[in-house]
Amino acid sequence: MISINVNGEERQVDVPGDMPLLWVLRDELNMTGTKFGCGIAQCGACTVHVDGQPIRACQTPVSMLTPESKVTTIEGVRGKAAEAVQAAWQKLDVVQCGYCQSGQIMSAIALLTDNRNPTDADIDSAMDGNVCRCATYVRIRAAIKDAAQTMRA
Amino acid sequence: MLHHLIRQAARSGFALDIAAKPLPTPSRRSFLKAVGAGGGALVIGAHLPMPALAAEAAPKIIGPADPRPQLFIIIAPDNTVTVLAKHLDKGQGIVTGLATIVAEELDADWAQVRGAFAPADNKLYANHFFGVQGTGGSTAVANSWDELRMAGAAARAMLVATAAARWNVPAGEVTVAKGVVRHAASGRSFTFGDLATDAAKLPVPQQVKLKEAKDYVLIGKPDLHRLDHISKTNGTAIFAMDIRRPGQVTAVLARSPRFGGTVKSVDDAAARKVPGVIEVLTLPVGVAVIAKNTWAATQGREALKITWDDAKAETRGTDAMLADYRKLADQPGAVAANKGDADKTFTTVAANGGHVIDGEFVFPYLAHAPMEPLNAVVALNPDGGCTIWAGSQFQGVEQMVVAGVLGCKPEQVKIETQWAGGSFGRRATPNGDYIAEAAMIAKAYPKAPVHLVWTREDDIKGGRYRPLFLHRIKAAVDAKGNLVAWKQRIVGQSFMAGTPFEAVMVKNGVDETSVEGASDMAYPVPNLAVDLHSPTSPVTTLWWRSVGHTHTAYAKEVMIDRLAKAAGKDPVAFRMEMLKDHPRLAGVLKLAADKAGWGQPLAKGKGRGVAVHESFNTYVAHVADVTVDAKGQVKVDRVVVAIDCGEVVNPDIVKAQMEGGAGWGIGHALRGEITMTDGLVDQGNFDSFLPLRMSDMPAVEVHIVPSHERPTGAGEPGVPTVAPAVANAVFSVTGQPLQTLPFSRDGIV
Numbered sequence: 001m002i003s004i005n006v007n008g009e010e011r012q013v014d015v016p017g018d019m020p021l022l023w024v025l026r027d028e029l030n031m032t033g034t035k036f037g038c039g040i041a042q043c044g045a046c047t048v049h050v051d052g053q054p055i056r057a058c059q060t061p062v063s064m065l066t067p068e069s070k071v072t073t074i075e076g077v078r079g080k081a082a083e084a085v086q087a088a089w090q091k092l093d094v095v096q097c098g099y100c101q102s103g104q105i106m107s108a109i110a111l112l113t114d115n116r117n118p119t120d121a122d123i124d125s126a127m128d129g130n131v132c133r134c135a136t137y138v139r140i141r142a143a144i145k146d147a148a149q150t151m152r153a
Numbered sequence: 154m155l156h157h158l159i160r161q162a163a164r165s166g167f168a169l170d171i172a173a174k175p176l177p178t179p180s181r182r183s184f185l186k187a188v189g190a191g192g193g194a195l196v197i198g199a200h201l202p203m204p205a206l207a208a209e210a211a212p213k214i215i216g217p218a219d220p221r222p223q224l225f226i227i228i229a230p231d232n233t234v235t236v237l238a239k240h241l242d243k244g245q246g247i248v249t250g251l252a253t254i255v256a257e258e259l260d261a262d263w264a265q266v267r268g269a270f271a272p273a274d275n276k277l278y279a280n281h282f283f284g285v286q287g288t289g290g291s292t293a294v295a296n297s298w299d300e301l302r303m304a305g306a307a308a309r310a311m312l313v314a315t316a317a318a319r320w321n322v323p324a325g326e327v328t329v330a331k332g333v334v335r336h337a338a339s340g341r342s343f344t345f346g347d348l349a350t351d352a353a354k355l356p357v358p359q360q361v362k363l364k365e366a367k368d369y370v371l372i373g374k375p376d377l378h379r380l381d382h383i384s385k386t387n388g389t390a391i392f393a394m395d396i397r398r399p400g401q402v403t404a405v406l407a408r409s410p411r412f413g414g415t416v417k418s419v420d421d422a423a424a425r426k427v428p429g430v431i432e433v434l435t436l437p438v439g440v441a442v443i444a445k446n447t448w449a450a451t452q453g454r455e456a457l458k459i460t461w462d463d464a465k466a467e468t469r470g471t472d473a474m475l476a477d478y479r480k481l482a483d484q485p486g487a488v489a490a491n492k493g494d495a496d497k498t499f500t501t502v503a504a505n506g507g508h509v510i511d512g513e514f515v516f517p518y519l520a521h522a523p524m525e526p527l528n529a530v531v532a533l534n535p536d537g538g539c540t541i542w543a544g545s546q547f548q549g550v551e552q553m554v555v556a557g558v559l560g561c562k563p564e565q566v567k568i569e570t571q572w573a574g575g576s577f578g579r580r581a582t583p584n585g586d587y588i589a590e591a592a593m594i595a596k597a598y599p600k601a602p603v604h605l606v607w608t609r610e611d612d613i614k615g616g617r618y619r620p621l622f623l624h625r626i627k628a629a630v631d632a633k634g635n636l637v638a639w640k641q642r643i644v645g646q647s648f649m650a651g652t653p654f655e656a657v658m659v660k661n662g663v664d665e666t667s668v669e670g671a672s673d674m675a676y677p678v679p680n681l682a683v684d685l686h687s688p689t690s691p692v693t694t695l696w697w698r699s700v701g702h703t704h705t706a707y708a709k710e711v712m713i714d715r716l717a718k719a720a721g722k723d724p725v726a727f728r729m730e731m732l733k734d735h736p737r738l739a740g741v742l743k744l745a746a747d748k749a750g751w752g753q754p755l756a757k758g759k760g761r762g763v764a765v766h767e768s769f770n771t772y773v774a775h776v777a778d779v780t781v782d783a784k785g786q787v788k789v790d791r792v793v794v795a796i797d798c799g800e801v802v803n804p805d806i807v808k809a810q811m812e813g814g815a816g817w818g819i820g821h822a823l824r825g826e827i828t829m830t831d832g833l834v835d836q837g838n839f840d841s842f843l844p845l846r847m848s849d850m851p852a853v854e855v856h857i858v859p860s861h862e863r864p865t866g867a868g869e870p871g872v873p874t875v876a877p878a879v880a881n882a883v884f885s886v887t888g889q890p891l892q893t894l895p896f897s898r899d900g901i902v
Contacts, residue, residue, distance in 0.1 A: 016428060019448045027403070027446035032395035033388020035574075036447070037524050038609040042839035045524060074388035089386040093378055093805060096813055097244030098385030099392060099524040099574025124848035131839060133524045133575050134244045135816020137850035139809070 003067050006031070007076025017063030022046045024062045025073060033074040033102050037131070044130030047103035048073050054110040056129075074102040081112045084147035092143045096134035104130045108144050116151050118144065222308040222357065224277055225301060226255055227269075232332070232346030234261045236301075237271040239278035239286060240293040241546045242381070243523070243573035243580065244813075245868045246806035247293045249379045251301055253802050254294075257371045258305030258364060259312075261345070262332030268380040273548035273568035285549025289581045289696070291769040291866020294802055298864055306361035308352075315352040316343050330370075366800065366861045375804045381572065393571045396530045396542040398602040402431060404594050405450040405606055407457055408439040411466035411832040412616055413691025416440060420458035427453040434597050441594045447606055467691040468832040471621060475515065478623040478644040478688065486642055486684035487662030490672035493680030498638035499629050506632035508719035512712050514626070515893045516645075516704040517826035519619040520842055521697055525574020526612050527587040531555075531595035532602035538565025539595065543588055544573025546580035554585030558592040577698040577817070579617060583652035586617070613842045614834040618827055619697035620646040622667075624708040628678075634720030636731065638680040641671055641708070647687040648694040662687070666696065670705030670873065675738055675767060676713070676731045692829075698817055699872035702768040706873035707880070707894070710764035714881040715890055724763050724881065725751050737797050738765055740858055741774040745795035748856050749776035758782060759790075762881025764874035771870035772797040772858075775815070775878035777851075781886045787901045789819055789851040789879055797858035798865045804857055807867045811855040814871020820845025822876035824897045843897075 001012045004021075006029065013028045022039075025031045025048070034057055037045030041056040048057045049072040050065065065071065085108045088094075095101050104127070111118055111126040118126070123144055132140070227235040236252035248268035256266045271278050278286045281296040309329055316334045317324040320341060328335050335342040371377060384390035409415060419440050421433040429449025434441045440457055444450035469477070499509050529543035538561045545551055545568050552563040559566070573580060585592075591605035607615065622645035629638040647664035649655050658665050663672075663685050672683040697703060717727035725746045732739040742765040746752075755761060758781050765774040778791040794811045801807050824843040828835045836842040880891040883901070896902050 015448075023446060023448040026395075027448070030397055032391070032397070035392075035524075036394065036526070038839050039451075040609075040838050040840060043524070043609075043844075086386050090378070090382050093382050093809070095244075095379065095382055095385040096246070096809060097524060097573065097575040098381060098390055101385050102388050105386060127847040131524070131844045131846060133522060133577070133817075133844065135813045135820065135845055135850065136809070137816060137845075137847045138812045138853050140847070141850075 002062055004062065004065050004071060005067070005069065006071045007073060008070075013062070015062060018061045020058050021048070021060040021062050021065065021071065022057035025057060031073055031075055035099055035102055037100065037103070042131070043100070043103075044107060045100045045103040047106040047130065049077070049106060049110060052110070052113065054107050074106060077106065077109060080151060081109045081147070084150040085109050085112060085143070088143040088147040088150065092139050092146065094136050094139040094143050096136055100130060100132045104132065104140055108140070108147070111144065112148055112151060116148055118148060222304040222311070223353070224271075225304045226259070226308050228308065228312075228345050228349040228352070230346045230349055232265055232344045233267055234259065234265050234332075234345060235267040235269050237269055239271045240280070240288040240297070241270075241544060241570060241573055241576070241580070243544060243546070243576035245810060246379055246803065247288070248381065249377070250294055250802050250806060251297055252380060253371050253377060254298065254301040255305040257369055258302050259309045260329040260331070263371060263377055265332050265345070266380065270570035273545070273552055273566070273570070275549040275552065275563070279549065283549070285547070287547040287549055287581060289546065289578070291771065291868045291870060293866070294864045295866060302363050303361055306363055307357050310358045310361055311352040311355045312345060312348045314355055315348045319343075372800070372802050373804060377803060377805070379806065390572050392525050392574050393530065393543045394525055394528050394574070394606070396571070396604065398530060398532055400601040401530065401604055402443050402445065402598070402601045403447045403450045403604050403606055404441050404443045404591075404598075405454050405608065406439045406441050406590060406594070406611075407454050407459055408611065408615065409461050409466065410614070411461065411463050411468065412693060413466040414461040414463045415465070417460040417462040423456035423458070424453040427456055429453075432598055433457070434594065436593050436597060438590050438593060441597070443594070443598055443603065450606070451608060463832070465691065466832060467829075470830045470832070471518065471828045474621060474690065475623065478621070478686075481644050481686045481688060482623055482625050482642050484686075486644070486686040488684050489663045489668040490681050490683040493638070495627075495638040495640040495680040495682045498680045499627060502629040502631050502637060507629055507637070508716070509627060509629045510712065510715050510719055512626045512708070512715065512890065512892055514624040514704070514708045514711070516622040516707070517828065517894060518621045518692070519697055519821055519825050520613050520827055521577040521579035521617070522609075522612055522839075522842060522844070523573070523575030523577060523579055526609055527579070527607040528605060529588045529591040530602055530604045531591045533559075533595055533599050534565070534567070536565055537561045538567065539592065540567040540569060541588060541591070542569045542571055544576070544580055545570045545588065546573070546576055547582065550583065551585045551588045554589050555592040558589055559596055578696040578700070582617065582695060583654060609839065610837045613827070613836050613838060616693035617695040618692070619703055620648065620694040622704045624704065626708060626712050628712055628716055630716050630720040634722050634727075636676060636678055636716060639678045640682045642684055642686070643667055643671065644686040644688065646690060646692070646694045648696065650687060650689070666701045668705065669701040670766065670768060671709060674709055675735045677734070699768055699869040702766065702869075702873035706764065706766040706768070707877045710766065710874065710877035711880050711884070711890055711892065714762065714884055723752070728763070728765060732765075737772040738767055741765060741772045741795040741797050744856050744858060745774035745776045745793050748795070748854065749778070749793035751776060758886065760882040760884075760886035762878045762883070762885055764877040764881060766873045768870045768873050770865040771867065773870045773874050775874040777875065777878035777882045779879060779882040779886070781883060785887070785901055787883055787896065789849070791852045791854070792819075792875060792878070793854045793856070794871065794875070795856045795858065796867065796871065797860060798867050798870065799860050799862035800864040801857055801860070802864060807857055808855040810867040811871045812853045814869075815853050815875045816845050816850055818872045818875035819851070819879060820849065822879060822894055822896055823849060823902045824895050826895050
């Protein structure tokens with residue numbers, strides 16, 4: 001049994017230690033908001049936070065987490081940045097197919113938690129790891145700026 | 154896709170006429186026989202009889218008001234209005250679009266409107282352009298427009314009649330606005346929910362009055378939110394990938410690494426020892442590993458030792474295929490267009506001060522790579538049928554194909570359509586493809602619901618690509634700078650051949666989807682010759698967002714800029730003078746050029762390019778601004794797009810489709826390609842099939858032509874012109890035409 005803390009709850013899972021966190025979340029804990037897109041940390045659809053930092057769950061073996069590690073997923077993310085980002089996404093109707101958007105939002109929340117006034121270059125750098133095949137990038141950029149403004153207000 | 158049918162419909166002056174004309178089609182019996190024999194098949198034209206519809210010019214009274222509103226609208230006592238979408242929403246926003254059409258005629262309040270996917274049913278929910286239930290070719294709004302307006306208006310009339318009866322007042326004194334039914338004189342009102350149960354007992358009215366465009370309160374308004382804008386931002390939207398049925402197992406399939414290969418022998422001993430692996434099955438489509446979860450299934454697959462039989466497989470690389478295509482291009486092909494005498498004109502033009510220009514264009518294979526990898530859950534039912542949970546795009550086809558697999562009736566194949574994580578054409582296949590695979594595995598492993606999951610590598614290496622295409626074009630402007638001759642030879646696989654679409658789409662050896670946008674170009678060339686070779690290969694191919702226009706519009710518009718330069722004319726002016734008889738094309742060209750500031754001077758290293766094209770009965774022009782730096786590296790700075798797609802239901806969704814279409818077109822033009830070495834696909838994931846990323850994305854400005862023409866589509870038409878506009882912008886700086894895609898091959902990105 002491996003013990004992990006997801007969204008503030010202690011969870012026990014009976015899985016091999018090399019199973020990526022992505023599949024623990026999706027197949028063992030039935031938390032499907034975090035998405036499988038590539039499996040090699042190239043698309044960002046599986047982005048979650050570990051101790052507040054964005055990581056790719058598909059390349060994070062569950063054994064790498066310590067019992068003290070705090071995993072936050074789209075289902076459990078809260079706080080000022082999360083509220084501002086999700087509100088901006090909804091205000092601007094960013095989504096199209098929506099499949100990548102959990103990961104986009106988790107990356108954007110991490111960016112704005114550290115930086116409330118990101119430049120375009122900051123946004124490029126923080127978001128280039130998140131692929132959107134619908135190419136909603138124009139609105140993602142606008143929504144990040146909108147959320148940043150909300151947070152500064 | 155099915156552009157031919159749509160254009161035929163447009164020519165008839167009333168798009169839905171097509172549904173009343175049976176098209177050449179195999180009977181359902183012969184279809185099932187074909188499926189039973191192992192072939193994929195699709196019935197085209199087994200149409201749902203439509204009510205007689207008045208011509209558009211007639212008063213807005215259409216009757217009888219069938220289809221029945223209850224097929225599309227559920228008004229619940231809790232005052233919600235749920236609109237059932239017969240079309241798949243893969244991000245294009247069609248659930249919102251269809252709900253908007255209904256809500257407009259119903260006079261619902263947008264806040265009470267919900268969307269849901271209709272069950273699969275070819276009798277009730279066929280796409281009127283296809284004859285079976287399915288989504289594609291940017292047809293969803295066009296083919297739903299009449300039936301949903303009628304359904305909404307009929308439901309509204311039933312609510313009004315119910316209220317009038319309760320109040321004992323004439324129906325004419327009852328008004329409806331924002332979801333409230335009122336009798337102004339007495340100050341009384343009902344919600345829809347108050348009336349729903351009784352209204353449902355009334356007969357459907359035989360005549361309904363539809364709104365005039367001037368009275369719209371929802372259609373054409375930019376401030377409606379998408380119905381999925383919240384569930385897709387908090388992780389609660391459910392895709393097929395997220396379906397979890399009781400006892401469900403996960404399957405992955407090992408497929409031949411070469412197209413056309415088959416399993417010779419399997420050693421599954423190591424795979425069976427992987428913890429969590431339940432079963433390994435060898436099927437005609439490959440070797441299935443069934444496991445407790447996705448990780449175990451993929452680990453089990455890696456432990457398989459399979460010997461493949463490549464006797465019938467494609468063993469060429471793409472360089473060898475292209476060399477073969479070039480040899481083919483030296484010979485005449487099947488004639489797609491032939492008027493005047495192009496060859497003779499080239500000779501006379503050259504001798505009389507004109508210019509003859511040659512161009513060879515190469516377009517690579519391209520994967521669709523939707524963000525949600527292909528997957529489906531299949532649960533067998535006690536009656537011999539099954540239930541499928543999938544982002545199903547051709548429900549009607551999939552019912553028939555799976556019925557063939559299971560040996561049941563198509564109506565015993567229940568489909569629970571889910572939000573799809575992108576498609577770009579990939580989920581619509583003539584043979585059911587991944588859903589047929591899932592059904593085969595479920596049949597072989599009937600103990601539990603089976604979730605077949607494709608990994609990203611399965612997707613990138615799995616074929617169904619936009620075909621590799623070669624174009625050779627020779628074109629001439631005379632001494633006055635008029636385009637007088639155009640000869641074009643196209644070489645590329647037909648994805649219609651060998652499918653039941655072939656009967657309709659392939660005529661005299663010409664697959665219309667290979668030449669659309671070229672043989673029928675709007676520019677009035679007096680001497681035009683277009684022909685086609687359709688070589689075959691085991692490499693599987695498919696329509697890909699905007700289909701033939703992905704390559705024909707590019708080749709055409711890049712050549713046009715070269716010809717304009719040879720003629721000493723401005724690229725916009727050269728096009729405008731040729732589009733006098735095409736007001737809607739000329740309209741979008743002028744709009745895009747004006748908004749982009751065409752003609753204003755640009756700084757050194759900056760370039761501006763234009764392209765204009767019609768596809769899917771929609772008219773689009775792009776103007777692209779680029780920077781070419783000192784090292785010759787290109788960055789796309791801004792794209793201005795103008796679109797005329799008739800009456801616009803949701804302007805913000807059309808805008809989103811133009812933004813996304815621009816990204817789609819630019820992303821693949823920059824770096825997108827699938828290549829093969831000795832028949833093995835070189836790319837495998839997003840580290841090698843390189844997607845557009847945030848830092849590549851230009852600013853996009855969208856301008857929509859106001860119109861009350863019949864609505865057409867917006868999902869695909871935003872793609873064809875963006876890449877040639879970028880190429881022409883680079884050409885304006887460097888003087889070098891970009892004729893081999895992707896641009897990364899030229900080292901400029």
